[in-house]
Amino acid sequence: MYYNKFKHFLSVLFILTCLIANLYASPLKVVAITEDFASIAKSIGGDKVEIKSLVKGSRNLHHITPKPSMVMMMRKADLLIRLGMDQDSWIDGLIQVARNNKIFFGKKGYLDCSHEIKKREIPTTHINGSMGDVHKSGNPHYWLNPNNGKIIAREIKDRLVIMDPQNEQFYSDNYISFSRKIDLKLKEWKEKIAPYKDFQIVTYHKVWSYFFDVFGLRSIGELEPLPGIPPTSRHLMNLETTLKKIQSPKLVLAASFYPKQVGESFSKKIDAKYVSVPINVGSLGIKSYIGLFDYLVEEISK
Amino acid sequence: MKKSIMAFLMLSISFGSVQAQTKQTATDLPNISVIGNFLGTHTKNETSFDVKEIEFSFQHYLYPSVKADIFAALHKEDSGERHFELEEGYITFSDLLGVIIPDSDLNLGIGALVGKKLLNVGKINPLHPEQRDFVNRPIVIRQFLGEEEGLSPEGAQLSYLLPFDFFSQLEMGYWTASSHEEEIGEEHEESSIEYSNRIFNTRLWNSFTIDNSKELEVGFSYVIGNVGAAIDTDKQTIYGMDITYTHELSTNQELKFQSELYQALYGDDGEERASQSGGFLSGFMKLNDYYQTGIRYGFLGKHGDEGLVTNQWSILLTRQLTDTSKFKIQYNTGENVDNTLSAQFIFGMGPHSHVLQ
Numbered sequence: 001m002y003y004n005k006f007k008h009f010l011s012v013l014f015i016l017t018c019l020i021a022n023l024y025a026s027p028l029k030v031v032a033i034t035e036d037f038a039s040i041a042k043s044i045g046g047d048k049v050e051i052k053s054l055v056k057g058s059r060n061l062h063h064i065t066p067k068p069s070m071v072m073m074m075r076k077a078d079l080l081i082r083l084g085m086d087q088d089s090w091i092d093g094l095i096q097v098a099r100n101n102k103i104f105f106g107k108k109g110y111l112d113c114s115h116e117i118k119k120r121e122i123p124t125t126h127i128n129g130s131m132g133d134v135h136k137s138g139n140p141h142y143w144l145n146p147n148n149g150k151i152i153a154r155e156i157k158d159r160l161v162i163m164d165p166q167n168e169q170f171y172s173d174n175y176i177s178f179s180r181k182i183d184l185k186l187k188e189w190k191e192k193i194a195p196y197k198d199f200q201i202v203t204y205h206k207v208w209s210y211f212f213d214v215f216g217l218r219s220i221g222e223l224e225p226l227p228g229i230p231p232t233s234r235h236l237m238n239l240e241t242t243l244k245k246i247q248s249p250k251l252v253l254a255a256s257f258y259p260k261q262v263g264e265s266f267s268k269k270i271d272a273k274y275v276s277v278p279i280n281v282g283s284l285g286i287k288s289y290i291g292l293f294d295y296l297v298e299e300i301s302k
Numbered sequence: 303m304k305k306s307i308m309a310f311l312m313l314s315i316s317f318g319s320v321q322a323q324t325k326q327t328a329t330d331l332p333n334i335s336v337i338g339n340f341l342g343t344h345t346k347n348e349t350s351f352d353v354k355e356i357e358f359s360f361q362h363y364l365y366p367s368v369k370a371d372i373f374a375a376l377h378k379e380d381s382g383e384r385h386f387e388l389e390e391g392y393i394t395f396s397d398l399l400g401v402i403i404p405d406s407d408l409n410l411g412i413g414a415l416v417g418k419k420l421l422n423v424g425k426i427n428p429l430h431p432e433q434r435d436f437v438n439r440p441i442v443i444r445q446f447l448g449e450e451e452g453l454s455p456e457g458a459q460l461s462y463l464l465p466f467d468f469f470s471q472l473e474m475g476y477w478t479a480s481s482h483e484e485e486i487g488e489e490h491e492e493s494s495i496e497y498s499n500r501i502f503n504t505r506l507w508n509s510f511t512i513d514n515s516k517e518l519e520v521g522f523s524y525v526i527g528n529v530g531a532a533i534d535t536d537k538q539t540i541y542g543m544d545i546t547y548t549h550e551l552s553t554n555q556e557l558k559f560q561s562e563l564y565q566a567l568y569g570d571d572g573e574e575r576a577s578q579s580g581g582f583l584s585g586f587m588k589l590n591d592y593y594q595t596g597i598r599y600g601f602l603g604k605h606g607d608e609g610l611v612t613n614q615w616s617i618l619l620t621r622q623l624t625d626t627s628k629f630k631i632q633y634n635t636g637e638n639v640d641n642t643l644s645a646q647f648i649f650g651m652g653p654h655s656h657v658l659q
Contacts, residue, residue, distance in 0.1 A: 056514050059553050062625075063591055066658050067517055067548070068469035068509030075411070075463060086653075093657045096369065097471070099411045099463060101397040104366045129651075133624060228624070230592055257553040259590065 026050075028164055031073045031103075032081040033088050034061070035282035036143045037113065037152065039289040041081060043178045044157050048167050049079075054091070058278030060257045061140070062133065062228070066090045074098035077109065079159060084114030087140035111159050113152045117142045120209045132226030144279060145210035146186050149289055150179045185290055189297045190215060196300060200246050202239065202272070204231075204254035204263055207279060211296070220246075223254070223262060231262050243270045253300070255279045275299055332362030332370075335652030337626065339431045342645040352378050355431065357389065359654055367397040373430070377451070389430075390454060392417030394657070413461040415475075421453045422473050422505050423523040424544040424562045428452075428659045435558075435586045437632040437644045440600040441614050442580030446540055446566050455479050455501050469509035477501040479527065497527035497538060515550040528569065535575055539567040556588040568605070576606025586618075594620040600636075612638045626650025 027050040032038040038053040045051070052073045055064060061083070071094055074080060080095075080103040082088055095103060102109035119138035127134045142148045157175040161168045193215045201212070204223045212219055221242070225235035243250060250272035254263045260276050267274035277299050278284055278292075286292050339355040357375040364370055373390040395401055395414040420428045426439055427447045439450055447453040457477030464470040479497035502525070509519045520543075527538035544562040551557055563581035580602035588594045596618040603611055614636035621629045627649040634642040 057553070060591065063554065065548075065556070068507075068519065068658065069511040069517055071463075071658065072467075072469050072511075089653070089655055093655060096394060096396050096413075097463075097658045099396045099409075099413045099461075101367065101400050101407075101409050104397065105363070106366050129624065129627070 028078045028160065029076055030079045030081065031077040033083045033091065034059075034143075034280050036280050036289055036292065037081045037083070037156075039281045039287075039292075040149060040153050040178070041156050043289070044153055044171055044174045045160055046170065046174055048164065048170060049160070053282070054094075055280075057282035058256055058280040060255070061087050064088075064090055066094050068097075070094050071098045074103060075100050077103050079103070079109045079111060079163065081156065082110075082112045082114075083140060083143075084112035085119070085137040085140040085142075086135060087137075108159070108163055111155060113155050114140075114142065116151050116155060117148055120213065121206070132224070133228030139206060139209045141207050141279070142210050143289075144208065145214045146182050146189070146293055147214060148210060150182050153178050181290060185293065186214075189293055192297050192301045193217070196251065199249050199251045200243065201251045201253055202243070202266070202270075203252075204258040207255050208253060223252075223266060231266075236262075236266055240266070240269050243272075249273075251275065251300070253277075256283065332360040333653040333655075335359045335361075335626075335650060335654035337430070337432050337651075337654065338647075338649045340647045341437070344643045345640045347640075354378055357430070361653075361655065364393070365401065367395065367400055369394045369396070388418060389451070390417070390419050392419045411463045415459045415461070416457075418454055418456040419459070421447070421455060421475070421477070421501070421503055421525070422459070422507075422659075423447060423453070423503060423525055423540070424521065424542050424564075425519075425546055425560065425659065426562065430656065432626050432628075432648045432650060432654075433656060433659075435584070435594070435596055435620075436598055436616060436618055437630050437646045438616075438634075440562070440582035440584075440598065441602045441612055441639070442562070442564050442582060442600060445578070445580065445602055446564055453479075453497070455497070457501070468511070469507075471507045473503075473505045473507070475501075475503045476529075477503070499528040500530050502526045502529045517548050519546040519548075520544070531569070534569070535573060536569040537567075538569055541565045554588070554591045558584075558586040558588075560584045560586070576608075578605045579603045592622055594618075594622065596620075610638045612636070614639045624650070626654055 027048055028045065030041050030045065030049045030051045032041055032051060032053045034055045035053045035057065038051045041049060042051050054070045054073060055061070074094055075098045077100060082091060101107065104110060119142070122138035123134055123136060127136060143152065153175055157171045160171045197216050199217070200220045201217055202221050202223060203219055206222060206227055208219065221239050223231040223236065225232055250270055252263050252267040252272050252274045254276045256276050256278045263276060264274050277296055278286065281287065281289060281292050284295070286295050337357040337359070338353070341354040342351040343349070355375050355377050357373055360372040362370050370393050371390065374386065375389045376384050376386050378384050393416050398412045398414045399406055399408060399410050422428050424443070426434070426443050444450065455477035457475055459473055459475035461471055461473045464472055477500065479499070479501050503523065505521060505523045507519070507521045509517060511517055523540070523542035523544070525540040528536055531537050542562060542564045545560070547559045549557045561581065561583040565577060565579040568576045568578070580600070582598055582600035584596060584598035586594065586596040598616040599613070601613040614634055616632055616634045618630060618632045623629065630646045632644045634644070
């Protein structure tokens, strides 16, 4: 009799403990390289995750200076979300100093989102500095294709499920919801940008390959003579000569961290529209990954 | 010596070839890189051009939290001779407990480093030439921590991130001195403050985030040379403080102010200890992704009652070609130093990285 009562008491105590533990469970601490990845992680993790990003706003990821404050974020992280493709190798030095064994390479808390991405512009020959700053792993700006955003979301969902299996349904539902939103929005974005498929587009740097791929846009050249090499007068003159022969409308498109003066003056010379926009969440009031594409499509199409 | 150099170069070239041929396939080769440092100087009495240093680096993870870094270099000495030497060669254990007990989820945050390493004293001494803002090291660092090559002893170091809300790392090391040596004819010269026997060093490195674009780092360093000496007057001691303030002005512009102050106490066979102090203050501005400029004032006091007070002004312009390749022009002038115009080209080939310093 007493034994049964004691058993029931223990069962109730166990359930209560689980409920309280669940109620007060601290969210998973996630550190993402940029606010784009942080935004996607937030869409999947909701209030079950606490997210910080190492790089704020739209920045040229080629020129990031690692700082001790970044170490502090990584020191307590349960999950580190990387861009990968050798673009964020500066994170390796931070992992070494943070000495957080949860986010070492190969651990559950280490996620390189580039693995499942269909990469563009992977060099097929031996590369060296004479070709400019060519990335041996391909063009790393893959988050600029919303379909890749869904792949990033799936990678994050799968990892969160491994780390926090109790909330598998929550993460899966959020992933489905995020993917549907992207699919719906993609139709809207494609419609808005469709008139620009006939435009001859010049970009500052090869930032837009993935974006152009999904929206069917065409690049006919870059202001940089080679990747990472600043525009030269001779190159701009040659480009101008080529473009003036083309009758179709033209657009000069640049990420906002590149010098505006060069793009603006060149666009005037070829009678083109000039658009300088951030390519990451966090700048100019862009608060989410979907908001980034809303902004980009609006700026290009207005 | 020549044989060892040739063997080393052949090995590097063959590794490089293999890596190139197997570019798209998985390999277990280390990251191999070459850093070149070409330096031209002009003074009233002398004009010179030197291939100052060619550095070969090999970096590789041995285990998930264990990394090996080897930096070997061909140096051109003031005598004109070239010496091939190990600049740094160390193993870093980022999770010491995890290596000893692989099953442990306990995260003590204690790191260890074993080998030969540029001593973590202040912010400048641990840096390689391609990481430095200026062409040369400040006069105080050259005096106290081994000319341009830096103080790179052999031993071990423990690091611990203190459990504060701000970045605070404590480092302690115990080393055998191996200051840079140069042979000129029959003479055998030491080009830095003399560290005999063992060295103990400790550094507390703090960083405070002011806001998203501003960060302030404050460090304290302490070095004892000949630490095992029975009497205090046989030891060499350095006290140092460093301050670095960085402000990101825009996405591709950055301002950095940096200062290091040192006081050294020299032990000399039981005599009263002589002291010497010095420091520098520098301002460095990244104008855009391609150009940087800087100004630095450095000073060094007398060694006890001997020698002269020295100060030096330096102005710098840098053209950045890639992350590791840059061209610098620097002019130095001051009291009791030669007016010098320096042109330096530093280039890097291959994957190369350094831990946050």
